[in-house]
Structure formats: C-alpha cells, structure tokens
Amino acid sequence: MSTGVADHETKHDTLPARPPELAMHFDNMHQQFHSGKLGMWLFLGQELLFFCGLFTAYAVYRGNHQEMFHYAHYFLDTKMGAANTVVLLVSSLTAAWSVRCAMLEQRKGLLITLALTFICAGAFMVVKYFEYAHKLHIGAVWGGGFHVQTADLPPELLAKYPEMTGEKLKDMGVGSFFAIYFCMTGLHGLHVLVGMGLYIWLFIRALKGHFNRRWYGAVDNVALYWHIVDIIWIFLFPLLYLIG
Amino acid sequence: MAGGVVEKPAAHGKPRKHYLNHVRTFGSWLVTLDHKRIAMMYLAAVSFSLLLGGVFAISLRTVLWNGAPALPEDGILGATMEQFYNRMFTLHGAVMVFLFIIPGIPAALGNFILPMQLGTKDLALPRVNLLSWYLYVMGLCFFVAVLVFGGLDTGWTLYPPYSMGGGSQGQHVWMSLIFAYMAVFILGFSSILTGLNFIVTIHKLRPPGMGMYDMPLFLWALYATSLIQVLATPVIGITLGLSLIEHMFHVGIFLPEYGGDPVMYQHFFWFYSHPAVYIMILPAMGVQSEIMGTFTRKHIFGYKAIAWSSIAIAAIGFIVWGHHMFVSGQSPTAGIIFSFLTYLVAIPSAIKVFNWVATMYKGSIDLKTPMIYGLNFIYLFGIGGLTGLFLASISNNVHLHDTYFVIAHFHMVMVGSTVNAFLGGVHYWWPKMTGRMYNETLGRIGALLVFIGFNLAFMPQFVAGTRGMPRRYANYLDEFTVFNQASTIGAYILGSGIGLQVIYLIHSLFKGRKAPDNPWGAASLEWQSESPPDFHNFTKPPIVTGAYDYENWEYESEEAGWRLKQEVIDTGKTLSKVH
Numbered sequence: 001m002s003t004g005v006a007d008h009e010t011k012h013d014t015l016p017a018r019p020p021e022l023a024m025h026f027d028n029m030h031q032q033f034h035s036g037k038l039g040m041w042l043f044l045g046q047e048l049l050f051f052c053g054l055f056t057a058y059a060v061y062r063g064n065h066q067e068m069f070h071y072a073h074y075f076l077d078t079k080m081g082a083a084n085t086v087v088l089l090v091s092s093l094t095a096a097w098s099v100r101c102a103m104l105e106q107r108k109g110l111l112i113t114l115a116l117t118f119i120c121a122g123a124f125m126v127v128k129y130f131e132y133a134h135k136l137h138i139g140a141v142w143g144g145g146f147h148v149q150t151a152d153l154p155p156e157l158l159a160k161y162p163e164m165t166g167e168k169l170k171d172m173g174v175g176s177f178f179a180i181y182f183c184m185t186g187l188h189g190l191h192v193l194v195g196m197g198l199y200i201w202l203f204i205r206a207l208k209g210h211f212n213r214r215w216y217g218a219v220d221n222v223a224l225y226w227h228i229v230d231i232i233w234i235f236l237f238p239l240l241y242l243i244g
Numbered sequence: 245m246a247g248g249v250v251e252k253p254a255a256h257g258k259p260r261k262h263y264l265n266h267v268r269t270f271g272s273w274l275v276t277l278d279h280k281r282i283a284m285m286y287l288a289a290v291s292f293s294l295l296l297g298g299v300f301a302i303s304l305r306t307v308l309w310n311g312a313p314a315l316p317e318d319g320i321l322g323a324t325m326e327q328f329y330n331r332m333f334t335l336h337g338a339v340m341v342f343l344f345i346i347p348g349i350p351a352a353l354g355n356f357i358l359p360m361q362l363g364t365k366d367l368a369l370p371r372v373n374l375l376s377w378y379l380y381v382m383g384l385c386f387f388v389a390v391l392v393f394g395g396l397d398t399g400w401t402l403y404p405p406y407s408m409g410g411g412s413q414g415q416h417v418w419m420s421l422i423f424a425y426m427a428v429f430i431l432g433f434s435s436i437l438t439g440l441n442f443i444v445t446i447h448k449l450r451p452p453g454m455g456m457y458d459m460p461l462f463l464w465a466l467y468a469t470s471l472i473q474v475l476a477t478p479v480i481g482i483t484l485g486l487s488l489i490e491h492m493f494h495v496g497i498f499l500p501e502y503g504g505d506p507v508m509y510q511h512f513f514w515f516y517s518h519p520a521v522y523i524m525i526l527p528a529m530g531v532q533s534e535i536m537g538t539f540t541r542k543h544i545f546g547y548k549a550i551a552w553s554s555i556a557i558a559a560i561g562f563i564v565w566g567h568h569m570f571v572s573g574q575s576p577t578a579g580i581i582f583s584f585l586t587y588l589v590a591i592p593s594a595i596k597v598f599n600w601v602a603t604m605y606k607g608s609i610d611l612k613t614p615m616i617y618g619l620n621f622i623y624l625f626g627i628g629g630l631t632g633l634f635l636a637s638i639s640n641n642v643h644l645h646d647t648y649f650v651i652a653h654f655h656m657v658m659v660g661s662t663v664n665a666f667l668g669g670v671h672y673w674w675p676k677m678t679g680r681m682y683n684e685t686l687g688r689i690g691a692l693l694v695f696i697g698f699n700l701a702f703m704p705q706f707v708a709g710t711r712g713m714p715r716r717y718a719n720y721l722d723e724f725t726v727f728n729q730a731s732t733i734g735a736y737i738l739g740s741g742i743g744l745q746v747i748y749l750i751h752s753l754f755k756g757r758k759a760p761d762n763p764w765g766a767a768s769l770e771w772q773s774e775s776p777p778d779f780h781n782f783t784k785p786p787i788v789t790g791a792y793d794y795e796n797w798e799y800e801s802e803e804a805g806w807r808l809k810q811e812v813i814d815t816g817k818t819l820s821k822v823h
Contacts, residue, residue: 042474056508143493183495
C-alpha cells in the first residue's frame, strides 16, 4: 500500500518519484508490470480452453470417421501449410526480439521487429486466402454444401484411389471434415487478424516513443498473445495437413 | 493524501466528497474506471435483470394456475397459450442464469467489496473491468432483442436439433436464436474478464502484510469462482460460436442431418454449465460466511476448511458434467463414474454448512435482515444440497429426470441459496455502498416474505415431481392442480417480497438515515472506510485487524455504529507499514 510519493521519499531518498506511467492504484512499476502479465497469462489460458472445444470436436469426428479424414486430408496443400508454419515461426522470433528491443530502448530495432512481425502475419493471411479461395472454387466446403466434381479432386487422391468420385466423398460425409477445417483455421485466422491490429497499435505507440526500460508491458503482452497464436497453428498444421 | 492522514471534513456543513459525488456528470459514470461505480452500475443492471426474469417467472406460474387452454384462440400477444408458456420459461431461465445469477454477486457486490477487503484503491485492471461492464450491457441488449423478436422457445439450454434451424421455425425464431447465441457468447466474455481481474487483483494487489489465510472468506469464494469463470466459460463461448455457425450455415457439427452430433453439444454445454452452477453458488457461500461471522459476533468456525472447500468445489465441479446426461445416450460406464464423482461435491458443501452452524453455536445472534437471509440460506441450501444427492444416483435420476423434482432441487440451490445470499449481501453492504440505512422492519418483513413465498412455491414441486409431473409442459393432469396452485401463490408472495425490497431500498436512497461507517460491527477492512467510501477507498490507511476479530470493535451509541477500539488504533499497524 502506498500512501503517496512523499511518504516514500522521506524514507528512501534513492527511490525515484512516481513515474508518469504508473497508475494510481499500483505501488510501483514492478507490481503494475506483473499484474498486466498475470492477466495476459490468464487470458491465454482462457484462449487455450476456447480452442479446446474445436480440438475435442476434431478428435471425436476423427475417431468416428477415420477413413473420411484420410481421404479429406489430400485436399489440403502441405506445401502451403509448411510455408505458413515457417512464416509464423519467424514472426514469433521477431515478436520476441521486439520485446528485447523495447527493454533495451533500441527504438530502431523495436520499429523494425514490430513491422516484420506484422508483415509475417500479413503473409500468413495471404497464403491462407489462396488456400480458402481454391477450396471455395472447387466446392470443397462444409456440411451438405460439399460439391466437388471428380475432375477437381486432388491428383494425389486420384492417383492412389482411382475409383474415387466427388459423389462418394459427399456421401461419406466429408463435409464434416471441412466444417472442422474451416472453423479451426478460421478462428485461428481471426486471431491472426487481431494480432495484426495489435501490432499496428504497438507500432504507432513505439513511433510516439511510449515504451522505455521501465514500461514495455504492452509489447511483452502482445508478444505473449502472438506466441499462443503461433502455438495453436503448430498443432493445427500436423493435425489437419500432415496426418493421413 | 501524502503523509497518510486526512481529517474527516464532514462535520463542517459542507457535504463530504465521496465516490458518488466527487464528479456528478452522467458522462463521468459512463467512462469511469472506479470499481465502486462500475459495481453500482452492475448492481442496477443485474437488479433489472432479476426483475425481468421475475416477471417471466410470474407469467409462467400464472399460466400454470390452470394449465394452458388447448384452444389457440385463447392466445396472448399473438401466440397460443402454449407458445407463450414455452417462451416464458425459456426467457426466464436464460435471463436469470446468464444475466442475473452468474454476474450477480461477483460483478456487483464482489466488484465493490474485493478491493476494499484487500485495502487497495482499485481492481488491478480497471479498464478491463469497464470493458466487462460494457460487454454485459451488450449481452443485455441482445437479450432484449430476443424479447422483441419474441420467438425463443428452446429452453435456456438451447439444445440442438430443435434450436439451430431444426424443426419448423419461422423467420423470427431464426433471428431470435441468433441474438440469443450472440448474447450468451458476449456475456461469457464479460464473465471471463471479471474473473481474470479478480485473480490478478488477489495475487498482485494483496498488501504485503496480508497472506491468503488473512483474507476474508468472501475473497476465497470469489477466487474459486474466478478460477471457474476463466477456465470453464471459454468452452461455452466456442460451443455457442459453433452453434451460431451451425444455425446460420448448417456446417454439420451439431446437426445430425448434416453429419453432426447433438450429444456432443450437450457435453460441451454442460462442461461449462455445470461448473457455472458453482459460479453461481460459490460467491453466495462467501457472502454467507461474512454474514454468519458478523451477526453471531463470533470468529468464523473452521476458516481453513471453508476456504479450501471453496477450492475443492471449484475443482470437483469440472468433472461432474455428465450427470446432466444420464438419459442422453452416454455409456453406462460413464454414467456410473459421473454419478460417483457427483457425490464428491456433497463433501465440501457439507463442510461449509457444518462450519456455519458451528459458528452460530454459542454466538450472540443478532437477527438483522442479512442474518435472516443467512438463516434462510442454511435451511434452503440444506434441502437443495440433499436433494442433489437423490439426483446424483443414476437409478433415482432416471426416474426423476425432467420432472418437477429437478426444478425444485435447483431452485432450492439457485434461488433459495444464491438469491437469498445476494439479497442478504445487498442489505449487508447497502450502508457501505450507498451511505444510507434501509428500514430494518421492512427489511425483516421482506426477508420473511421471501422465505415463505419461496417454500410455498417449491416444496409442492418436490411432491409433484416424484409423482411424475414433467417439466416444461403448459398443461398437467388434474391430480397436480393443488401443487401447481400452491406453487403459483408462493411465486406471488415471493414476488411481493422482492417488490417490497425494491420500494424501501430506493426509498432509503433519498430518505434513509445516514449510515455510520460500520453499522454491524463487522471486522473486515471495508468497514474501516467511510460510508460511502472516498474515491480512493480509504482516506487513511486501514489498520491491520483479523477479518473475524470482532472484539476489536466497540459500539458507539452516539452514531449508532461501531468503532475500532482506541487501543487497537494506538497499537495496531496500518496496512502500508506492514512490510
């Protein structure tokens, strides 16, 4: 409990006056920083449970429809998924780097790493756009709406199972796979978009010189958020693209 | 407040500045970051929701006086009587659960009291607190939209396939379902943010001199509640998000005709909604612990047992959801496991009840209004808890499933306990929050009306349920007439009790006697502030005393309130000096 600046100064002459960044209900910057950080960790825990529902749905449907999931995974382009994985991993590096830059008051480094993180996130969304556009174009969509012509089936699928047709896949209920695919990657994509917004916000604040060695909590917390978005993709990529 | 001591300037004619009057503009309330103002806005909003849900309850009980006439021309508001009844019980459940009971005690009372019981100036994350309030208001608006479109008749559980576009729904039903999904989704995030804020505040703003075991039990209860809010609520978020997508685009996750699995919805739904009943009851138990100590003038019995039983209830609450699905097609093995796990909840719940009763033993019981609610709580929670054991055993459950026995059981716990504790807590902290005393006589009459009305409304339902009357039907066989009519009379009495409180509480805001700083002789830190508190909560740093050490306070007949004894002030340490 602080009773104000004067109280501290009389007791400890070496203590600095209340910094302008310190909100009135905190005693010191340390307490303020770690309150924000604990809040962010709890929020991330909440995020994990938010995605948990989808992962559970994935596990249940995969368990019940092994064969259908096997056929369906041919529709996903492993190369694009791998490219996106690399892009996100790089962005996690730059995000972590930006925290270090903010801590050390390296203004230029901070601006560059923030911008790079944003660009990587944008690149991820561009790749995602091409993947979605292709699936919607050939009719590989959710539920009863699935209507892929046999000619549009992935070549790898036809090469291995020449007798497969679009009709057969539809009857097998492959729409459920795409429901889960679009829900999981769509929700993840929304999180990436939110992250992009947050990086624009951080960039503007960094331009204005809001961060310093005492106060870089926002950079740290957004980076934490960005890492969870990355980690979720690390699980989505093998579950959806790689497991046959 | 440099130097830590500010004299009370009240006696000099000019009104004292406090959190309610230091700025008076309407806009200052809308953008306030002060936990006390946000709490008061929450209190107003949840009270509105309680009354709204109450009107629905009165309406459906009125239909059940005779049962709905079968002929469609005897309709009301453009619907047949059956349709009207279905909408009323749906909205009653949804509004009461999502808008009143879940946020009621934590977001209104907890928001106000938690920082004060810790002796701090605010919650750790004031902007998050304000955001959670605005999310709540958005959720409320969506529910009002449901009301305007008027078609929600799925029951508050929103089970597919009847919801999500199955069945033969009209356009307005389709729209009101969208609004309902949005509402619950948004309210979930409001609840998560409140819980997150409480956990951070308890860990990071608890002053150095106060250990976890020095906290009042209300804070332990809020802590346990917050854990559930943060860990369970996101699951209902994703469930209703998926339901919304399913409802609009038929993607095939929950709807069987597109390859989905409706039982999975039930698993997801109850994975949240069972822990959610502990979100509803745990803060009520916290209020109860405060009231029992204060009005028996005795240190709470079994502090650690009560504290840890809150955490135990929160933990066990996560692994019992399957007991809602004994007849939904889960495997018998799963049913047996869930049944045994459900029995476990009874242990920490009973520990609490025994400790409250032991607290009263040889105490000097003061039957003020909050204490009457406290006694109501013990009695009704006892019945509600024990009938929960009937329902936890599978063989009984299969027989009693979806009967009025279930209705009576959970109303005993949710209304009999939580609403009683909410009302008790509102009366207990009303002098602190508003600076005014309510009329004690009317308060006691109101509490008795609630008790009588409640028992008359729900005791007959136990009997009707065991004799086979199913829930959610607008009609019943003649043999159930007497139970239903008694129940309806009880609902009216309960409603009049709550109506009476609304009247005298609002009246007290304008005409009530000025409240002393500590009207009850309670010992937790919030009573060392002024009534109503200063904008910074404490004008001088509070003195460290045990939250249940009532002997530190003495009655001052001059101001009709209690004061810290002079020797405690002289020898005690202030919170800021304990390092």
